[in-house]
Amino acid sequence: MATQNNFTSAVRSKRARRMTLAMAFILVSALILPTTGYLFPDLQLTAQAQQATGDANTRSDFWRVVREGGAGYSSVTGSATNLETNTLYNITGQNWRQIRNGLIANYGGWFLFLVLLAIIAFYSLRGRIELDQPESGVRVARWTFWERSLHWYTATLFIALSITGLSLLFGRVLLIPLLGPEGFSFWAGISINIHNTAGPFFAIGPLLMFIFWLRHNIPNATDVAWFFKGGGIVGRQHPSAGKANGGEKVWFWIVILLGLGAVCFSGFALIGWVQEYFGVEFTRAYAQLMHVVHAACALLWIAIFIGHVYIGTIGSAGSLDAMTKGHVSAEWAKQHHDIWYEEVKDADTQAQSGSTMEGETTA
Ligand code: HEM
Incomplete structure (x- = not known):
């Protein structure tokens, strides 16, 4: 043992x-x-x-040339301007994917999130801008029925385009975990259809705003002073303003230049029938450029839009009445648009005497 x-x-x-x-x-x-x-x-x-x-390594040399998009022979036919022709490997696709998935989808998402946080933080610190004087009951007409219809037509389509556009951009990360791949695929199909159909109708809104509201939105020295005084939003001053104040004029020009000029333009440029009509040659590089411009500018526009909605609703007492009822209290008008108020306060009398002034007061 x-x-x-x-x-x-x-x-x-x-x-x-x-x-x-x-x-x-x-x-x-x-x-x-x-x-x-x-x-x-x-x-x-x-x-x-x-x-x-x-x-x-001769093979790495080969792939280096391929990645640089060097000319050679390939059986893909097309015109000389098309990057696909005689190019074995189209590097632009990879670059575009990196920009779309990295810079735009990733940082763009965080950017929107931070804008929301900043507005919440601002609201918690500043609170709502209240009226200094109690309302007397005297009302001043501000936006006509037609102007309000134009505004809400534009806003409704803008929101529909934002929801569908953001779903397509962030869907993989945010919606697949919620809806599952099949659910998301269904929603993505609906989104792209709504987005492509509503887009051209939406563009009519900013275009008409440009035509009808340009006259209120020509920048002047009063706007500069308005900004130096914090626009009455930062601080407790009430800087002078006409029908549109400095902030509204900036928003108006953002809608026209960034919205109509960049987002709507690049959106149109991506639609097949528009390309056919204008005879645009649809190359991958063209589609990638337009897509990046469209997505990046749209994200910026949505971020600024959140600020516009904030100041038009919970940020400032009495402002929403302007775009819902069409009239505001005399106290609101004096506090936020004193120059305009002086112009229109007697409109009632002037309207009776045949004047064309747009404002009117109702007791
Ligand atoms: C839920 C969304 C929205 C809300 C709550 C909202 C609210 C308002 C309010 C209350 C006003 C009147 C401000 C005043 O009388 O001083 C206004 C004006 C205006 N809004 Fe909106 N808005 C919204 C969406 C939009 C969108 C999507 C656009 C354009 C794409 C837009 C463009 C304008 C413009 C251009 C003005 C006139 C400013 C000027 O003449 O300079 N709004 N909005």
């Missing part, structure tokens, strides 16, 4: 020794193998020489 025990423990210690040796061997090899290049100085010199002359 004793001999058997001695035999077993001898076998065990032998195995343990072997395992320790094997482990040590693996460890030493793992440390030494990567440095074997240094043990063969000749090989190292050859590699360095190859690196210096740039001919390290």
